Amino acid sequence: MGIPVRQAVAVSGYLMKQKLKGNKRYPLVLMLEPLYRCNLACAGCGKIQHPESVLNTYLTPEQCWAAADECGAPVVSIAGGEPLVHPQIDEIVRGLVARKKFVYLCTNAILLERWLPKLTPSAYLTISVHMDGLRDLHDRMVDRAGTFDRAVAGIREAKRRGFRVSTNTTVFADSSPEQMGQLFTFLMEDLRVDGMMVSPGYDYPKAPDQRVFLRRPQMIETFRRIFALPGRRKWRFFHTPLFLEFLQGKQAMQCTAWGNPTRSVFGWQRPCYLMAEGYVPTFRQLIEETEWDRYGYGRDARCTNCMAHCGYEATAVKATMASPLEGIRAGAGALLGKGA
C-alpha cells in the first residue's frame, strides 16, 4: 500500500476507539460533494446530470465543516462535480485541515495551477488528480483534448510546491491492462506521485455512455492482468493489500456502504456515494434509519457491478484491523511504501 504513516496511525487509533465504544457502524471517509457543477462531461460520469438550479447550488464552507464535525470520519474526500470550480474551495480545505482531517482534494486538474498558490502544503492535504489513462485514452474518457497535458502540468507544479499528490484512476472497458500498466509506471516514475488509487467504473444508469463499463467478471479479469504485469512492484497504491486482492477476485468482500457516507448539496445521501435512493438531513438519521442490509453485492441488482473503493475499502480496512497478520502486512506496506 503506501498510505502515509501518520494517516495510518490516526485511522488505526480512530478504529480502535470505535471498537472500544462498541459502535457497530462508523464512518471512515466522508465523501463531501460541495457542488455537482463540473467543467468536464466524462463518458462514465453519473454525477453531473442535474438541472441548472442544482448545478448552481454550492455548499458553503460552514456547511462542509459542519458535515465533517457531524460525522467525525478521520478522512474527508472532496469530490463533486469539480471541487476547484467552487469559489471557496481554499477556505473549505483550510477549515478541514485545521480540524486535522486527512483531506483528499479530488480534481480533474484543469484549474489546479490557478488554485495552487491559494492552498498550503500539509501532511493533512493530498491533491488527488483524476487520471484515466495516458494522453489518448484519458482525453477520450473525459471527452476533451488537452486535459491529460493540463493534469500532468498541474501534478508537476503541485509536486514542485511541496504538495502530496495522488492520482485516482477509473478502469473502464476501453482501458487495456497494458495501458493501465503504462499509466501507473508513468505516474510513479515520471511524475513521482506519492500514491495512486484505482477502481473499476460503476455503471451509473445516468452516465452518457453505458458501453464504457465493465461487468464484474471482466473487472476481476482485468485487474488480475494488471497486477500480473512486470513492474507492478514499483507501483504504490493508497489502498490496503486486501482491497487490491479483492479487485483480483482473491478475497471475498461485502460492501460497507456506511464506511464512506456522502454529504451532497441535497443532504446525506442514502445509501452510498454511487447510488442515490434519497437524502436525510442528519448523519445520525443516515446511519440509524437506513436499512443497510438491503445493499451490497447479491442483495441489490444495482450493486452487481460495483467493486468501487467507496464501498469496499472500508471493508478491507476493518478486516485488516481485525487480523494481526493483515495489520502487519499493511503496516509494512505503509512504512516501506511498497505495493501490495
Add this chain to the structure above:
Amino acid sequence: MRTLVVAPTLREARMLSGDVLAARSPDAVLARLAQQPADVVLIAGICGGLDPSLAPGALVLSRRLVACGRPDLAPPDVLVEAARRALRTLRRPFVSSTLLSVDQPLATRRGKTDAWNTHGAAGVDMETYTLAEALAGRGVPWLALRAVLDPASAALPTAVAGWRGEQDERAIARAALRRPFDWPAYVRLALQSRTALGALARAVPAVVRAIDEIQDLAQAPSPDAAQRDLPIIAVR
C-alpha cells in the same frame, strides 16, 4: 394461508414447530402436498455462508435462486416482502439475497470465494433449487429461508466435503476420529450448528405468521421490490 415448512434434514425439522416435513426430494414434498395441500411452501434449513459479512446464525432470505447452468428462480415478491418485514422485527442479522444450490458442500475458502464472485449468492445449500423448481412447476408459491452454518472465511473439515445427506454422517464421524487435527474444526462446526439452528427456530414461526397474514398472493409487488429485481448478471 396454509404454509408447509420443508426442512431438508431431520435435525433441522426437529428444531422447527408447526406443519413441518423433513424431506430432501421434490417427490416427497409433492406427494405430501397431494395429500394435504398448502398455499405456500417455506423451505427452511441451514446453509454455507458465501457473503463474507455473514456470521454463523445470520439468516438468508431468498430473493433469487441460482444453480449452475439452470435458469434463475425467484419467489413471489409479496412473500419476500412479508418475510422481510417479519425478520426485521426479530432484530436478528439477515439479508434478502441470492441462494446458490450445488451438488456437494463447498468446503474450501477458495471455492466459496469463487462462488461468491460468480453468483453473488449470500448462501449455498444442496436442496433449495430442486425443491423450488418442482414447486414452481406445480404452481405452488415457495420461499426459502436459510441460516448460515459455516461462514465464508472458514473451510470445512475434509470429511464433511463428502456429505450428501444424513446417511453419510456415521462415515464422516469415523473419518473424523482418525484425524485428531480436525477435531477443533468439528467442535467449532457443532457450536455453529447450534447457533444456526437456534436462529432458524426463532425465525421460521415469525415468517410463517407473516405469510398467514397475506390476503392475496397475486398482490402487486411494491415498486421498491420491482426495482430490485432487475436482472443480475453474474456468469463467468
